[in-house]
Amino acid sequence: MAKELSKLIADLKENEALDLAKKLLKEGQDPMEIMAAARDGMKIVGERFAEETYFIPDLIFSGKIMKGVAELAEPFLKDAKGGQPERIGKVVIGTVEGDIHDIGKDMVVFMLDVSGYEVIDLGIDVPRQNFVDAIKASGSKVVGLSGFLTLAFDSMKETIAAIKEAGLRDQVKIMIGGGQIDEQVMSFTGADAYGQDAMAAVKLANQWYGG
Amino acid sequence: MDKKWEEMTREQRQEVRFERWLSGDGLDFKSPAAKSEYQKRITRLKDAIQLKKTPDRVPIFPFGTFFMPQLGGLDPKGSMYDVDKLTGAMMKYLTEFDPDYWSSAIIIINGPALEKLDYKLYKWPGFNLPDKYVYQCIEAEYMKAEDYDTLIDDPTDFWLRTYIPRIIPGLQGLQDIPSLMSVIELPCIWPLLFTLGLPHVQEALANLMEAGRLGHEWSGKIAAQDKEAQEMGYVQFVGGITKAPYDVIADTLRGTQEMMGDIYRRPEKVHKAMETLTPLMIKYGLSGPAQSGNPMVFIPLHKGADGWMSDEQFRTFYWPSLKAVIMGLIEEGCVPFLFAEGGYNSRLQYLNELPRGHCFWLFDQTDMARAKEIVGGTTCIGGNVPISKIITGTPDQIKEICKELIDTAGKGGGYIMGMGCSADEAKADTVHAMIDFTKEYGVYK
Numbered sequence: 001m002a003k004e005l006s007k008l009i010a011d012l013k014e015n016e017a018l019d020l021a022k023k024l025l026k027e028g029q030d031p032m033e034i035m036a037a038a039r040d041g042m043k044i045v046g047e048r049f050a051e052e053t054y055f056i057p058d059l060i061f062s063g064k065i066m067k068g069v070a071e072l073a074e075p076f077l078k079d080a081k082g083g084q085p086e087r088i089g090k091v092v093i094g095t096v097e098g099d100i101h102d103i104g105k106d107m108v109v110f111m112l113d114v115s116g117y118e119v120i121d122l123g124i125d126v127p128r129q130n131f132v133d134a135i136k137a138s139g140s141k142v143v144g145l146s147g148f149l150t151l152a153f154d155s156m157k158e159t160i161a162a163i164k165e166a167g168l169r170d171q172v173k174i175m176i177g178g179g180q181i182d183e184q185v186m187s188f189t190g191a192d193a194y195g196q197d198a199m200a201a202v203k204l205a206n207q208w209y210g211g
Numbered sequence: 212m213d214k215k216w217e218e219m220t221r222e223q224r225q226e227v228r229f230e231r232w233l234s235g236d237g238l239d240f241k242s243p244a245a246k247s248e249y250q251k252r253i254t255r256l257k258d259a260i261q262l263k264k265t266p267d268r269v270p271i272f273p274f275g276t277f278f279m280p281q282l283g284g285l286d287p288k289g290s291m292y293d294v295d296k297l298t299g300a301m302m303k304y305l306t307e308f309d310p311d312y313w314s315s316a317i318i319i320i321n322g323p324a325l326e327k328l329d330y331k332l333y334k335w336p337g338f339n340l341p342d343k344y345v346y347q348c349i350e351a352e353y354m355k356a357e358d359y360d361t362l363i364d365d366p367t368d369f370w371l372r373t374y375i376p377r378i379i380p381g382l383q384g385l386q387d388i389p390s391l392m393s394v395i396e397l398p399c400i401w402p403l404l405f406t407l408g409l410p411h412v413q414e415a416l417a418n419l420m421e422a423g424r425l426g427h428e429w430s431g432k433i434a435a436q437d438k439e440a441q442e443m444g445y446v447q448f449v450g451g452i453t454k455a456p457y458d459v460i461a462d463t464l465r466g467t468q469e470m471m472g473d474i475y476r477r478p479e480k481v482h483k484a485m486e487t488l489t490p491l492m493i494k495y496g497l498s499g500p501a502q503s504g505n506p507m508v509f510i511p512l513h514k515g516a517d518g519w520m521s522d523e524q525f526r527t528f529y530w531p532s533l534k535a536v537i538m539g540l541i542e543e544g545c546v547p548f549l550f551a552e553g554g555y556n557s558r559l560q561y562l563n564e565l566p567r568g569h570c571f572w573l574f575d576q577t578d579m580a581r582a583k584e585i586v587g588g589t590t591c592i593g594g595n596v597p598i599s600k601i602i603t604g605t606p607d608q609i610k611e612i613c614k615e616l617i618d619t620a621g622k623g624g625g626y627i628m629g630m631g632c633s634a635d636e637a638k639a640d641t642v643h644a645m646i647d648f649t650k651e652y653g654v655y656k
Binding site: 056058061098100103180188 | 334343467476519524597600636
């Protein structure tokens with residue numbers, strides 16, 4: 001039954017997936033298992049996105065289905081034992097100061113999450129100090145800076161400079177991405193790598209975490 | 212004998228519109244040379260678009276928003292708060308860089324007027340963004356899922372009494388005025404007159420009056436600068452604006468993410484709403500050229516780019532209503548100027564459904580050699596100089612890029628030089644390199 005839930009989510013059947021999750025929870029199935037099955041479904045969505053049978057709307061919509069399942073499971077989870085699944089590593093991510101665009105970043109968060117990373121999402125228009133603080137607090141080895149507008153070039157550069165100033169530059173690998181980012185912007189900002197899509201972010205994280 | 216408009220083909224109508232634009236009616240040219248330059252530039256553009264004659268050289272249009280005033284020495288806050296400085300900076304940009312075409316500063320809106328309205332759809336510099344940042348749209352669910360029927364029933368009423376009060380709190384009072392059907396006859400009008408007197412409605416009207424006063428003065432000064440620049444021989448590129456019906460809903464009504472849910476959850480409502488909006492977007496698109504006498508209608512494209520939807524989703528949800536808008540403009544002799552932000556590599560074949568010589572497609576990151584090959588026989592293409600290289604690169608690098616573009620995309624005409632996006636920032640040396648190099652190397656022999 002849990003497998004069926006994974007499949008429904010992977011096939012983006014929202015109503016059917018939510019109905020099944022409701023039924024399973026009512027029957028007393030372990031909510032942790034249901035959540036794990038849902039995550040498996042999301043993983044398949046991620047794979048289909050990577051192989052370009054799914055596109056951004058499909059990814060975003062699967063996230064909405066997942067949210068629905070999580071909301072159903074939440075009252076049951078309080079009594080459940082166990083915790084989050086094993087994670088490969090942490091990634092701090094955010095859209096840099098001055099830029100309020102979120103979709104590119106959200107897709108990277110999604111793909112990192114389904115690929116086994118714990119993502120610390122700082123949101124949009126993130127002041128550089130917040131990146132510094134999050135790296136310190138989490139001990140994350142990977143940082144992702146997102147930006148859609150060209151003003152993000154300077155913002156990324158300044159954020160990376162702030163990370164360096166805080167003495168954290170050697171501790172982290174920094175990747176950048178978004179609308180107009182290319183190799184030249186990468187050197188301009190002092191980042192370690194750039195990516196053109198969400199899959200590139202996963203590849204880079206895997207490389208840096210040796211996964 | 213002159214044919215009547217109704218009897219003309221779309222080609223003839225386009226010709227008439229270009230002739231009208233070319234005549235410079237209402238402009239008082241500074242010199243015969245200025246007039247000749249103005250006309251040469253429009254002819255160059257016309258030749259590039261129509262794909263009948265090779266232009267004398269590659270036309271140059273660095274498309275931008277805050278790009279021009281920034282190159283003229285003014286930051287985004289100054290551009291939104293000081294119209295005299297803005298028009299000065301625009302003139303400085305034009306005279307210093309001498310591009311063929313520019314896009315009017317009229318789209319840089321007056322900050323105080325927006326403040327007066329308590330405008331919430333965007334953030335802007337000098338108000339809720341730092342001075343150096345450009346205005347940005349705040350995406351949210353301004354139209355709820357349950358509002359689809361209201362929009363479909365009567366879009367203009369939805370705009371007036373639902374959408375406007377939500378994005379412009381200073382006009383919240385408008386949500387309490389009655390249906391404007393009430394003005395149909397004298398005995399019916401009393402609810403309108405009554406509600407117009409409510410204190411919060413009066414406040415909304417007062418805000419409108421003041422924002423209108425500020426905006427009128429502001430836009431008037433920019434229009435005067437536009438006129439003066441054209442009298443000096445420069446050509447203002449954009450004559451009107453409209454949008455793809457899908458983007459209308461996805462950009463600022465439902466929001467990108469909610470719209471992506473809608474195509475699964477309520478596809479029939481999405482279709483119905485787009486069907487309702489299509490004739491309105493055509494009418495809106497035609498209204499600009501009717502005022503400006505310039506046939507170019509700008510259509511920024513957002514949610515149909517590569518990766519943003521599957522081919523099937525594009526074919527089902529995005530393209531049919533966009534095509535209808537494009538065709539509606541073409542039939543009236545206008546020239547849709549489509550800005551395909553991001554990549555459009557997977558959509559190129561659709562462009563061949565359009566008639567030859569009626570559009571300008573500005574490409575951002577699309578493969579230009581391939582675009583030339585696939586759609587070069589159908590439409591004029593342009594852009595593709597990466598803004599990243601304009602901002603962080605060197606003049607030599609830019610020249611190299613422009614050479615490649617002229618050699619491939621520019622081969623035989625049908626290409627307009629420029630950056631791949633509506634730019635906000637730039638560096639003087641690279642922009643000079645793009646313009647100056649194209650003037651020299653882009654001459655067709």
